Amino acid sequence: MVAGVLAPASVDELGGQLRDLDAHHRMMIRGLGSTLPSDDDRIVVDTMALNRFVHRVDDFSVTVGAGVLWSALQEQLARVGQRVAVDPPGVGTVGAMVATGARGGLIHRYGGVRDQIIGMTIVLADGTVAHSGSTVIKNVAGYDLAKLFAGSRGRFGIIAEVIFRTRPLPETQRTLLVPARPDRVRALVHEILGAHVELSALDLVDDTLSCLVEGGHEVIDRRLDRLMRALPDTATERLDEPQSLAYWSRLRDLQFPVEGGLVFSLSARSTVTLDLLPMMRSTLGSSLAALVAHVGAGVVEVSVAPGGQAHRLLELREMLSCAAGEIRARHPLCSFDFEIPSSALVTHPPSAEARAGSTITVRLLADRIGMALDPNGRFR
Amino acid sequence: MAASRIDILIDRLRSSVERSSLILEAAERQAYSCDGLTSHRAVPKLVIVPASREELIASVRAVIDVDLPWVARGAGTGLSGGALPDEEGVLVVTSRLKAILEVDPISRIAVVEPGVVNLELSKAVLPHGLYFAPDPSSQIACSIGGNVAENSGGAHCFKYGFTTHHVLALELLLPTGELLWLGSEGMDGPGPDLRGVVIGSEGTLGIVTRVVCRLLPLPEARRTFLAYFDSVAAAAEAVSDVVSRGITPAAIEMMDHLAIAACEIATGAGLDTTAQSCLLLELDGEADEVAQEFLSVRALMDLHGSSHVWEAANEEERALMWLARKAAFAAAGRVAPAYIVQDGVVPRSALPRVLEGIGRLGVESGLSILNVFHAGDGNLHPLVTYDPSIEGQEALAEEVAAKILTLCLEEGGSLTGEHGIGVDKVCHMPEMFTADDLTTFERLRGAFDPSGMCNRGKLLPTPRLCGERPGRYQPHPLEEAGLGERW
Ligand SMILES: Cc1cc2nc3c(=O)[nH]c(=O)nc-3n(C[C@H](O)[C@H](O)[C@H](O)COP(=O)(O)OP(=O)(O)OC[C@H]3O[C@@H](n4cnc5c(N)ncnc54)[C@H](O)[C@@H]3O)c2cc1C
Numbered sequence: 010m011v012a013g014v015l016a017p018a019s020v021d022e023l024g025g026q027l028r029d030l031d032a033h034h035r036m037m038i039r040g041l042g043s044t045l046p047s048d049d050d051r052i053v054v055d056t057m058a059l060n061r062f063v064h065r066v067d068d069f070s071v072t073v074g075a076g077v078l079w080s081a082l083q084e085q086l087a088r089v090g091q092r093v094a095v096d097p098p099g100v101g102t103v104g105a106m107v108a109t110g111a112r113g114g115l116i117h118r119y120g121g122v123r124d125q126i127i128g129m130t131i132v133l134a135d136g137t138v139a140h141s142g143s144t145v146i147k148n149v150a151g152y153d154l155a156k157l158f159a160g161s162r163g164r165f166g167i168i169a170e171v172i173f174r175t176r177p178l179p180e181t182q183r184t185l186l187v188p189a190r191p192d193r194v195r196a197l198v199h200e201i202l203g204a205h206v207e208l209s210a211l212d213l214v215d216d217t218l219s220c221l222v223e224g225g226h227e228v229i230d231r232r233l234d235r236l237m238r239a240l241p242d243t244a245t246e247r248l249d250e251p252q253s254l255a256y257w258s259r260l261r262d263l264q265f266p267v268e269g270g271l272v273f274s275l276s277a278r279s280t281v282t283l284d285l286l287p288m289m290r291s292t293l294g295s296s297l298a299a300l301v302a303h304v305g306a307g308v309v310e311v312s313v314a315p316g317g318q319a320h321r322l323l324e325l326r327e328m329l330s331c332a333a334g335e336i337r338a339r340h341p342l343c344s345f346d347f348e349i350p351s352s353a354l355v356t357h358p359p360s361a362e363a364r365a366g367s368t369i370t371v372r373l374l375a376d377r378i379g380m381a382l383d384p385n386g387r388f389r
Numbered sequence: 390m391a392a393s394r395i396d397i398l399i400d401r402l403r404s405s406v407e408r409s410s411l412i413l414e415a416a417e418r419q420a421y422s423c424d425g426l427t428s429h430r431a432v433p434k435l436v437i438v439p440a441s442r443e444e445l446i447a448s449v450r451a452v453i454d455v456d457l458p459w460v461a462r463g464a465g466t467g468l469s470g471g472a473l474p475d476e477e478g479v480l481v482v483t484s485r486l487k488a489i490l491e492v493d494p495i496s497r498i499a500v501v502e503p504g505v506v507n508l509e510l511s512k513a514v515l516p517h518g519l520y521f522a523p524d525p526s527s528q529i530a531c532s533i534g535g536n537v538a539e540n541s542g543g544a545h546c547f548k549y550g551f552t553t554h555h556v557l558a559l560e561l562l563l564p565t566g567e568l569l570w571l572g573s574e575g576m577d578g579p580g581p582d583l584r585g586v587v588i589g590s591e592g593t594l595g596i597v598t599r600v601v602c603r604l605l606p607l608p609e610a611r612r613t614f615l616a617y618f619d620s621v622a623a624a625a626e627a628v629s630d631v632v633s634r635g636i637t638p639a640a641i642e643m644m645d646h647l648a649i650a651a652c653e654i655a656t657g658a659g660l661d662t663t664a665q666s667c668l669l670l671e672l673d674g675e676a677d678e679v680a681q682e683f684l685s686v687r688a689l690m691d692l693h694g695s696s697h698v699w700e701a702a703n704e705e706e707r708a709l710m711w712l713a714r715k716a717a718f719a720a721a722g723r724v725a726p727a728y729i730v731q732d733g734v735v736p737r738s739a740l741p742r743v744l745e746g747i748g749r750l751g752v753e754s755g756l757s758i759l760n761v762f763h764a765g766d767g768n769l770h771p772l773v774t775y776d777p778s779i780e781g782q783e784a785l786a787e788e789v790a791a792k793i794l795t796l797c798l799e800e801g802g803s804l805t806g807e808h809g810i811g812v813d814k815v816c817h818m819p820e821m822f823t824a825d826d827l828t829t830f831e832r833l834r835g836a837f838d839p840s841g842m843c844n845r846g847k848l849l850p851t852p853r854l855c856g857e858r859p860g861r862y863q864p865h866p867l868e869e870a871g872l873g874e875r876w
Contacts, residue, residue, distance in 0.1 A: 067629055067633055068737050069632065090635065116576050120554060121576065121577035123582050123585060131829075138823075139828075139830075140822070141830075143801055143802060143803050144801045146547075146766050147546065147551070147763070147768045147807065148803040149540045149551075149589050149803075149806065149809050150803050150810055150814075150821055150822075151810070151821075151822060152586060152830050152833055152834070153586060154830075155585075157581050157583070157586050159585075176637075177635030198495075199495060202606070224678060225678070225681060228677045228678055228681050232677060235677075276573040276577055277574055278574035279497075282575070303576070306576035307575030307576060308576055367567060367568060368568045370569065371583060374563070374569060374836070377837075381833060382832055
C-alpha cells in the first residue's frame, strides 16, 4: 500500500504539502500511468490537477501544468496553428514527457524536448518552489534548471509547470521512403543530407530511410521532387499528407515498449550509430522488437521483447564499448542505469590522468546534485 | 596568507608548466584586469595561459590544491564582467588552446579546444559546406569556451537557436579538480542534461576543456533587405505579423531613428536617415522556400506601411547592411562620449509598449537613447548615452538603464538575453528571481563547487557585493603610469 496520495491543484499548494511532510518520507511522482509496487510505502504526488494552461499565441509560448496531457497540449495549440516541435511516442502528461526526455523523429530538425523549453517551475523535496527561465525565448539569466530536470526522471524534484516555445504548425507534409540496404545506408544518408532540402525527420527503420518534409503547400511538392532528383538511382516512394501522417504515427508506436518489453536509447555520433546498426540487429536477434534510428541526430531507440532484459542490456553495452568506446547509452525505463566510463567519449583519448579520483562519472555528479537538492533522498 | 599560497603555487607551477604559460609581472597582469565591461577592474595575483590542455588541467588542479579562488577567461569580450579576475586569486586564460581537434563532415560535428575563436571554426569547416551557427557580433574575437559559458547567441539565433542548441558535449574540469564529459555526440544525451546546465553558467561550474560542436549546412539561398517605417510601433507590429504567419526569418533586427542616423554617420552605408525606424530582415534556406517567403514578407511590410525597401543586390550590399547594423555600438560614441548598453528581453508582443516606455524615459531624463536590437526574439539593446564630464549624468544614465530593465521584467521578460549576469547585473537578480529561486541556484552551484572558489561573486548576489555599488573606474595616475595597482 502506498502511504498516501497528494493531489495538489496548484504549485503553491504542492510546495505547502511537501513542507508539511515528514522530511524523510519517500515520495514518488505520478503522472498518468506510473504504477507502483503495492508494497511500496511511498507517498504519491499525483500531478494530474496541475493543469494550468496559458497560451501566449502571438508570442509563440505556452505555460502548461505538469498534469496536462501531452496530446491535449498539442490539440489546443493546433487549433491556432501552432505546436511544440516534439513528437514522442505514447501517451502521458507533459511532466512525464519532460522528465523522461521525450522525443521522436522531429529531433532531427528541432532537438529533443529539452530544446523546446524556455522556462520551468519546479518543487523540491522540502517544498522549495523555484523558477528558471521565463516566457521569452532568449534568456541567459540564472542557471538553466529546465535542462537539469529534463530527462532526470524525477530524481531531483517535481516538474510542476513548463514553459515551451511553440512553433508554427506546418501547412502540410510529405514523406519520401528510400529503400536502404545496410551497405548503402551511409552513402544514401550523405546524398539525402546533401540535397539542400531541409528535412524535419530522417529515420531508419527496417532498411528504409524515411524523410519527412514539412512546409507550405505551394512549394512542398517541388521540394520533394528535388529530394528525389538527388537520389537518381534509387526507387523511392512518395507519401502524400494522409499517408505520411499515418506512417509517422506508426513509427512513433514502434518507439514505445511492447507489452512487457523495454526501450533502450543510445546517443552517439551519427556515423558511429550507423556503423553499429547491423551489429545491434545481429546481437539482439529475435529479442529485438524494433529499432528506430534518428540517423542525422545520432539517436537510436532499441525496443526489446520481454525476457532477459538485463542480459540484453549488458550485451548492448558490451558491444557499444567494444565497437566504439565512445557511447554512453541510457535505459529509459530505469534512469541512467548503465554507463560507460565517461573518459572515452571522443576519439581523442585523454592522456593518462595523473591521480586517483581525477575523473568522475556523470552519475556521480548527478548524485551530488541529488544530494544538494534532495538531501534526504525522498525522490531517490 | 593568500600571498604565501600564491608563492607555493607559483613554485609548483614553475616545475610543471612552460615558463611562458605564467604571467607574473604586475604590468602584464594589469592587461587582464577587465573584460568587455571596462567599468569593473581587478588585477589577479597570477595569470596562467596554458600552452596545452594538459597544462590547463594540471595548473587548475594546482590552484585548487592551494585553495585559491580562480576565474576562467577566454578572449575577454564578455560584456557583464564574467571574466573579471579575482584580486586574491588566479586567472586562467584559454587563448592558446586553439586547436580544432577533429572535423567529421558526415556526422556534422567538430571537436575543438575552448580557445578556438568562433569565426575560425566556421572558416575551417567552410570547405565542407558547413558552419557553426552561433554568431555573436564579437565572433571574430570571442572564444567557443566563452560562448559555452555565456550561451551566446547572435543575430541569427531567432531561427537557429543559441550555443546550447549547437554544442552537443563538453569536457569539464570541475572546481573539485575532477574531469568529466557531459552530453554525447548525438543530439540528445542520456539522463539529466548536465551539459545544458553548464552551458550559460558563466564559468561558475568549472572550466570547459574541450567542446563537441554541431555544424549546420550553409543555407542554399539568402535574401537580405531593409524596410523603413514612419514609426517604431509600425515596425514592431510588422515583426509580430511576419512571425505569426509562420515565417521564421534567419534574422530580424530593428533600429530606431537615432540609431539609424548614428550608424549612417559612422558607416556611410546609405541608410535613409529620415525614417523613424527600420528593420533588417534576412531570409535563408532552400531557394524555393526563400523565394516564397520573400514575397510574403514584402507584402507584409507594405501592409504595415513600410515606406520603402532596399534589397541587397549582392553580397557587398548585404555586408554593408550588416556593417551598418553592427556599427551601432561604435556609432553611439558619436552621439555622446559614453553610453550604457542594456540587454533586457521582452515578449515580442510587448515591444511597442516597452519601446514607448523607453522613449518616455529618454524624454524625462533628457538623455539620448538609441534603440538597436534583435526584434525577432525581443532582445533589446538600448544604448543610454551620457557625458561623464557633466556632474550627475552618469548616475542618471545608470538610473535610466535600471528602469529599462524594470520595464522588461514587468512584461515577464529577462534581465539579459545574451550578455549574462556576471558582476554587472548580479544585484538585479532578486528583481527577476525569488529568494527560493536563488537558493536553489546556490544549492546547484554548491554541488559542482563545494568550496565556492570558482568565479566567486559572479552570477548570484551576495550581501557583500550588493550592499555597495561600484562606481565607474577611474584609473589612478600611478596606475596609468604603470607604477602601481589597486590590490
Ligand atoms: C562588440 C561586442 C559584441 C558582442 N556581441 C554579442 C552578441 O551578439 N551575442 C552575444 O551573445 N554576446 C555578444 N558579446 C559578448 C561576448 O562576446 C560573448 O559573451 C562571448 O561568448 C564571450 O566570449 P569570450 O571568449 O570573450 O569570453 P570571456 O569574456 O573571456 O569570458 C566570458 C565568460 O566565460 C567564462 N569562460 C571563458 N572561457 C571559459 C571556459 N573555457 N570554461 C568555462 N568558462 C569560461 C568566463 O569565466 C566568463 O564568465 C559581444 C561582445 C562585444 C565586445
